[in-house]
Amino acid sequence: DGGITQSPKYLFRKEGQNVTLSCEQNLNHDAMYWYRQDPGQGLRLIYYSQIVNDFQKGDIAEGYSVSREKKESFPLTVTSAQKNPTAFYLCASSVDRASYEQYFGPGTRLTVT
């Protein structure tokens, strides 16, 4: 383990509040990704970033926002507009835009009540 970290491991929030999930990597990877994992649905791509100050929407970006101000950091904000935010969130990174293999962080389990 190590290389890509997410904090906290568990996060609890009240409905209507925005919450930011942290993702940091020290692998010097250019590309970073956020996925959402729900039971029986596999992993779905929320946002991805190829380089600093650049990011694109994935398949389920509505209700989420990201920033990429530093190469090693790619925080995800779950906004109050996300209708069903309770899920397991995974961050990943890959070497550069031409690299296929993605390395995953340990994940953050978000519960919104």
Added chain:
Amino acid sequence: GENVEQHPSTLSVQEGDSAVIKCTYSDSASNYFPWYKQELGKRPQLIIDIRSNVGEKKDQRIAVTLNKTAKHFSLHITETQPEDSAVYFCAASPDNTGTASKLTFGTGTRLQVTL
């Protein structure tokens, strides 16, 4: 966009038997097909991958086969062991020249290896 279907959703085998998990994809532009293993409470980890110019790839007890014409690929685990018990995900990605690799995942297969 790409759509990946994975079967079965659960699979139970006895220790020493083989396990096969199958995936189909829809986008003919996909050319990279990884398999990830996720143990309970842990992060997904790449176990094997295959590119479209190869029909089969082996790594010890694990093998992946790809049929681009039929748009399906399979994971084969031989001589299964209890530590193979986990959820396995297949994924597909199109040619990513100029973009990050956008993986579309299957819904996962929970493999249980019984003694």
